[in-house]
Amino acid sequence: MKMVRKRALRAMILLAAGLAAGNSPANAQGNPYTIELTRGRLWHSFYLSQECEPMADWSRKTYGLDWPGFASEEIKQNIGGHHTYLLSGGFFLTAKTDTGTVWGWDNFATHGTDVGIEGDQFRYLISKDSKGKPIHRRRWQDGNYWLQRDPYEAEEVIDTQWEMNGAWYQPWDNQNMPVLVRRTVRQWSGSRADEDYVIIEYVVKNMQRRKPLNGVYLLFTYALSPNHRGWSLVFPNFPEGARNTHGDWDPERRLLTAWAGDFALTPGNDESFDVFQERVYDPVRGGPAVRSRFLAPGLIGIKFLHISPDTGGQANRINGFAWSAAPPTNDHSGPFLGVAGLTSKYAAMANPLLLSEAFADPTDPRMGQNRLYANFSLGPYHLARGDSIKVVVAEFVGGLPYERADNPLLTITDLRAAGDSAVSYLEQRVSFAYEHHYTLPMPPPGPRFVVYPVREGGRVGNVISFGSEVESVPDPHQGVPDVAGYRIYRSGQYPFGPWKMLVDIPVGDPRFFHADSQRYIYLDSEVALGYAFYYSVTSYDHGWPAWAMDPSYQVPPLESSIFANRMRQPFYTTLRPTAKQLDHVTVVPNPFYRSSGFELAGDVKLIQFVNLSEECTIRIYTVRGDLVKTIHHRDPSSGVAFWNQISDYGQYVKSGMYFFQVTNKQGEVKLGKFAIIN
């Protein structure tokens, strides 16, 4: 009777906790316990104890240092998947008892599921705050954007805390340990200078009242996959997880870098840096062509910014490092595959070369032909009661932006040099951020902007308009507004670029600023009807000779992130609606050839109806007279409607002649014909 009541109560609590946890993260889709960072250029996600989600072999399930990040629905072209660079990150924990036996071994990384929200089946539980809510959430639901809430913190902060579960059933061996772990994630996604990294701070605290934890080792493990997208294109039949990973560990700088190199098992082909074969339209040949290009060529960087002193009294010491090669298929154990028993696991935590297929020599033949883990051993520590270990890790992707990578003259050497340069820059930035206690100079906010077609009939052009509100927003540290100007960027292919700067507008420039409406208006007339463009507007300041937070530091001009203020859906260049005259309705292209459709900017096989009224109905028929498609065009700002050649019954139509009828509210009727050749 007691047992029944207890289980029912536990079930109800579990349900309530699940609902509460589900509401706390802003992520409404996918795993409810995954918190995603999806604002700037670098997209990442955090699970209860590890980065991304518990590994399932090497399948990508959420964002993992995606650079540049994008959502699946934003890309309609087949580019092979997401630009993922990391599949898991976290640490393993072990310690000894006073008698010298291994107390336990915990997996807070890779495939580990030791942490839960509620229940007695988890070794550890997410802590509850004073209101009983799980501590696994964003510090600010809507972010600390442009540091308007807290000028001494990051724009995005994720707090997670887990602790020993006293209700766990405790088998005789591998007991859970009385520790509390607090993980804080920080990102500055709105600043162009700082958008490519996250800083993760771990604090491991002995929560026992009397006894210390002896011989504590932390093993930080990262599942690296810098060619995850390109790998699925080049080797579609291989399991997920790139095997052409190359890496370098620099213990002096405490910096690890990894990149997509040549796959050792395919001599003659060079799969370096995420090469991508794209099918494009060649106007010279008048047909399709295949072009080789790089989309996201970058290097992963992992830098340890702070490590508490170990028993030797030395801070920032890394006890040992090793790569470990994962099996090419069915990796369900991580780097401890085959390391059985607590004693063996403890030994491997102390000496990573005892991990499965471990090696430290970068010239080892296993480099470049295996899925690779990077493993860092920290310790040993003597953790007295109440003491804690602090580890701060920065993770970044340093690479060449698409607008510079999209260059047929680029070589692998160029890409590597550009990546190294970016890594060096980011290494400095993350060190600066940590040295200044996570306080960074911030650019002005990016202005809210709208895009609409030109108002004059018959003209083609996209108008970008934004107000001047950001000019009255004070710099969070200097205390006064410091906007110097704005820049408008455009991409004609993907929502992640290539970005082309259209114009640099100084504040108050009379060529663009309209004093009566207090708005900036820019006309982009270098556009073509029917093509789709992504726009972004950034703002930049003039810099400061002395930073209020550190007078010895001179703040250079800072620009807001293109990605944090971009359009995520393309704007289709269009014409204004005609003034109630359907006589000039035209079908473009006519006839439609397969190679004359739009193969760029997100959509394919589009047929346009041009010179429409604001509100009209288009009906498309076979020559037999059967209705194929009805399009209700109801757009006061566009005189163009698109058809993707999918019928009202959800199927692509076939080659042949088609009739169309356009009607508007005024009763006007236009009939016409067009052809489709596929």
Next chain:
Amino acid sequence: MRSAKWILLVCLSWSACAIAQEFEKIGTTGFTFLEIPVSARILALGEAATTLFDTGAEGIYCNPAAIAWQRARGGLHVAHTSWYVETALQAVALTWSQGKFGTVGFHVRYCDFGKMERTTNPTVDQVGSYLSLGTYSAGAYTLGLSYARALTDKFSFGGTVKYVRETIDLYSADNVVADLGFLYDTGFRTLRIGASLHNFGLDSKYAEEKFKMPQTLRMGVSAELLGSSVRENYLTVVVEAVHPNDAGERLHLGMEAVLGGIGVVRAGYKFGYADEGLCLGGGLRHKLFGTGVRFDVGWMEHASLNSALLYAVAVEF
């Protein structure tokens, strides 16, 4: 007995309507001009023409088996279709009866889609609106050979082999398709049943993507409710169930009244169409210099694409 016929027709109609609605695939076949009627009589009867037997040469279009019952030595049918959106078709059919060896036929069908404004997208570097590059034209034609034979004085079968070619701008596609049909006089008063399969053939293509033929299975019944075809005044009712391979089930109803042996009035209705329904028409027929001549007109309205008008002349000699 008159009411018995009506009951039979109504039951057949209801059973046809009760056929399960298949998944719509409109727009997934090509050469759809093959389904445009090129006989004013067929159009006016709501295209319910599979079981007509006194068709002459135009039987090639409704059911090849019908030409087996041609009484004259030769038949000629010339027609013009003003179809939707300034699309025009011309058709000529010729049949020759060989007595007990059956009837052979030949027909040509031409469809002219006219000229369309050629437009193209600018490349991303050509700023501006679409580009207008003159006009292009499109057309299609069919050449067909038919053969039909009466196996008994009540049953006939027939078939047509057609070469089809459609040209759009610089591309063209061609194929060989077939029509098959049978016609049976049940002997129950004037009741006839028949069926025909149209445009049976393999896939074809213009550039890269293949498309299916607009195959149609038609099954129908017809009877003279008043009088008989050898009299000067009679009323014929036709009912037909249609099973296209790119649309749901359809039902066609038609009535033809011959008055004084000269005047013909026709009406029809098509069920299962979103935009088409009522069909009307009429005709005159007469003997001239020992030759039977018939002038027919057919009309059908489309809810969105205006209307279709057909003229035809049929000669039996």
